[in-house]
Amino acid sequence: MIPPQMQQLMKQVQKIQKRMAELQEELAEKTISASAGGGMVTAVVNGRQELVSLKIEPEVLNPDDKEMLEDLIVAAVNEALRRSQEMVQEEMAKITGGLKIPGLF
Template sequence: MPNLDDIMKMAEAAQAQLAQAQESLDKVEVEGQSGGGLVKIKATAKGRILGVAIDESLLAPSEKTMLEDLIAAALNDARAKADAAAGKQMQEMTAGLPLPPGFKMPF
């Protein structure tokens, strides 16, 4: 059974690994799409938007409402992919930590 000092050292190590994992999430890129690729959003796994690409066919004034819907859908797709990538990275990071069952990260 680990003593309190050992537990504190493990918690500090886990926090350092968590900070490193959070930093690396900004380097993982995902791309959300909608409209069969007419609208593309590039983002990091941390959720930072890197770029937006819109097919020229959607730039007509008559397509305004559809374009707005497609941008929202592409953003949501990018966010879902970013969350999945972040979850996978965090799971890999915590796999080697001796945490008690049911212990949730981050602290």
């Protein structure tokens, strides 16, 4: 027979698992944006760390300075990904009460 404390713990784990599955779906809908070059390049990333859009202002489309545009894209995407990861960690902390669980997100 399973002790009552263990049954209660198992129920709590199931609640957390259910809420985490819901959170994963919610995070796919939430987006974070970041810009580089004074707003010349803007990247939008969702909570699953997927790039959903990239906006490039026409002023930076210079075939003679392709490297600068590439650097701006990398900077904007990396910053958006970093912010998205922070958002995920904040949302996870709400579910786990700040408890760090290895392998989650």
